[in-house]
Amino acid sequence: MKVSVVRPSDLGAAEIGRWRALQSSDPDLANPFLAPEFTLGVGRFRRGGPGRVDVLVGVVEDAGEIVAFFPFERGPLGIGHPVGFGLTDLQGLIAPPGLTLDARALLRACGLAVWDFDHLLAAQGTFAPHHTVRRVEPVMDLGAGFAAFDEEMRRSAPKTHKTIRYKERKLGRDVGEIRYVFASDDSEDLQRLMDWKSDQYNRTGRTDRFARAWIVALVEHFHRTGFGVLSVLWAGDEPVSAHFGLRSEGVMAGWFPAYDTRFGKYSPGMIGHLHLAEGCTLNGISEIAMGRGGKEFKEGFKGREIPIAEGRVARNTAGAGVHWIRATPLNKARGAVLDNPALYKRADRVLKTYAKLRGRSR
Structure with missing residues (x-):
């Protein structure tokens, strides 16, 4: 097999067409995070440079035919990650089911010492020997239409469904008539969502993703091009919650949900998700x-699960050794927290307390 490494912008129409054809070979590959638009977008706005990250694609050929694409980020010392690492909820090769490559040979061809992943499609055989943790990612199944989805949720999660509908009615009575805009092209709506999300990050002690100019530019780009769908829940004249997701054909990937904290008692995010499901159908x-993440909230909505994995592939290089020393303890601690609901809640409280103390010291 031959591996050529190119920038996403160097892919031509034939390569993009082949990428889409490979996506259609596996339902889980249809996820927008694995679509060419996502890699092209990140490659455009997360530009490389000295000491910075390069966004690249390994094009794998066999007998003159492209059999796989391997989108990745490469940093100093050959440290590699999936494209959009920290922003993406699904990662992997764009390849037909059953294709298994030599993972370390792939890294060598791509100039990588190590490739660190945390939301990898677990079914892909190429990286299976390098998994350290396996989890699942919940999916809302809307294939039978919204009425069927709503009825199934009423049956399988009656308490959650009843609570959402009750709070929706109360929101309508207290604030104003409920309406939902599935796809807003208003830049002010997008800015409001980013402001709400930044406030949430700071309020809960998380890193504010929208403090990074390239992420803001990326989200704005996806909004303009239609790859991103901005949905807004209104109560009368008040915008209450919003969601920015990515769409690729018949699949949406949830990305940035946010809400106005003034209306927090109404659980506007959960109301919005139910309306999002209807809008999608x-x-x-x-x-x-x-x-993954926020598991309790998502249990009532899920219809199926995608197995995902965390781990790393490493070659015997100095760069891989340095990365192991830096990353392994942190990844183990994070994994322990994610897998234990009690620890997750405790860590969340600690972060929120830290955020309050940080706010007072300013």
């Missing part, structure tokens, strides 16, 4: 990949 979308 009316617009040709049959499933929503919700990403």
Whole structure:
């Protein structure tokens, strides 16, 4: 096999067409984070430079035919990650089911000492020997239409469904008539969502992703091009919650949900998700990949799960050794927290307390 490494912008129409054809070979590859638009977008706005990250694609050929694409980021010392690492909820090779490559040979051809992943499609055989943890990612199954989804949720999660509908009615009575805009092209709506999300990050002690100019530019680009769908829940004249997701054909990937904290008692995010499900079915979308995290909230919505894995592939190089020393203890601690609901809640409280103390010291 031959591996050529190119920048995403160097891929031509034939390569993009082949990428899409490979996506269609496996339902889980249809996820927007694995679509060419995502890699092209990150490659455009996360530009490389000295000491910075390069966004690249390994094009794998066999007998003159492209059999796989391997999108990745490469940093100093050959440290590699999936494209959009920290922003993406699904990662992997764009390849037909059953294709298994030599993972270390692939890294060598791509100039990587190590490739660190945390949301990898677990079914891909190429990286299976390098998994350290396996988890699942919940998916909202809308294939039978919204009425069927709503009824199934009413049956399988009656308490959650009843609570959402009650709070929705109360929001309508207290604030104003409920309406939902599935796809807003208003830049002010997008800015409001980013402001809400930045406030949430700071309030809960997380890193503010929208403090990074390239992420803001990336989200704005996806919004302009239609790859990103901005949905807004209104109560009367008040915008209450919003969601920015990515769409690729019939699949949406949840990305940035946010809400106005003034209306927090109404659980506007959960109300918005139910309306998002209805909007998706009316617009040709049959499933929503919700990403891992916030597991309790998502249990009532899920219809199926995608097995994902965390781990790393490493070659015997100095760069890989340095990366192991830096990353392994942190990854183990994070994994322990994610897998233990009690630890997750405790860590969340600690972060929120830290955020309050940080705010007072300013």
